[in-house]
Amino acid sequence: MDGKGQEGVGNKKVTLNPGDVFVCPDCDLVVPRIDINPGEKLCCCRCGCVLDSPVENSAEKTMALSLTGLLLFVPAIFLPLLTLDIHGLENTGSIYASVYSLLDSGFVFTGMAVLLTSIVIPLVKLLLLFVVSVQVCMHKGNRATVFMFRLYDKLDEWEMLEVYMIGILVTIVKLFHMASIEYDTGFFCFIGLLGATLLSSSMLDENYYWDVLYEACRGGEQGQNSLTVHDAPDVVEERA
Numbered sequence: 001m002d003g004k005g006q007e008g009v010g011n012k013k014v015t016l017n018p019g020d021v022f023v024c025p026d027c028d029l030v031v032p033r034i035d036i037n038p039g040e041k042l043c044c045c046r047c048g049c050v051l052d053s054p055v056e057n058s059a060e061k062t063m064a065l066s067l068t069g070l071l072l073f074v075p076a077i078f079l080p081l082l083t084l085d086i087h088g089l090e091n092t093g094s095i096y097a098s099v100y101s102l103l104d105s106g107f108v109f110t111g112m113a114v115l116l117t118s119i120v121i122p123l124v125k126l127l128l129l130f131v132v133s134v135q136v137c138m139h140k141g142n143r144a145t146v147f148m149f150r151l152y153d154k155l156d157e158w159e160m161l162e163v164y165m166i167g168i169l170v171t172i173v174k175l176f177h178m179a180s181i182e183y184d185t186g187f188f189c190f191i192g193l194l195g196a197t198l199l200s201s202s203m204l205d206e207n208y209y210w211d212v213l214y215e216a217c218r219g220g221e222q223g224q225n226s227l228t229v230h231d232a233p234d235v236v237e238e239r240a
């Protein structure tokens with residue numbers, strides 16, 4: 001294991017550092033880590049799950065995209081998205097106005113769900129990603145940074161900007177022949193926000209981030225948080 005692991009062949013004891021292996025999230029197979037280049041993928045040999053997919057300058061790209069998303073956030077949420085003109089009756093609305101309308105009409109549960117998944121969680125995710133990316137760019141980090149990155153990971157499945165976008169597209173398609181539709185500034189800001197959010201997720205190289213945070217938190221102490229395997233299989237000993 002690159003000379004970092006400690007081994008005792010006699011009593012079959014192998015110590016692995018966190019950077020030496022991947023554990024497949026789908027089938028739990030422990031796979032030795034291999035350095036690959038940006039654009040290549042390391043897949044699990046048992047189930048084919050992608051274990052590593054490095055991105056060049058991941059922290060810089062993710063930081064720029066999350067900052068773009070933050071700058072577009074306020075106009076995308078508060079400015080009108082569309083103006084509908086049906087036989088002279090004009091109606092316009094923003095994401096914030098739709099949430100307010102739901103809450104004001106008594107649909108508290110639905111309004112809170114839309115508020116959380118379309119406004120609060122996307123904003124918190126962008127803030128967390130920006131702060132963590134700045135730390136990773138500077139090769140710094142502490143327990144708070146680790147907590148923020150873990151929280152970002154947990155919140156990932158609760159963001160539903162894409163669902164809101166599908167709702168807008170359905171509205172446009174349904175009313176296309178019945179109403180005159182005008183696209184307002186908020187619509188284009190929302191498209192930009194959605195693009196920046198999706199691109200920042202795709203540019204995020206989680207393995208690289210964890211490596212940097214681990215090194216920063218470890219503070220030069222060798223062997224801390226390492227995994228010791230007793231009675232390890234022969235193939236692990238040969239690689240070590």
Ligand SMILES: [Zn+2]
Nearest residue numbers: 024027044047
């Ligand atoms: Zn697998």
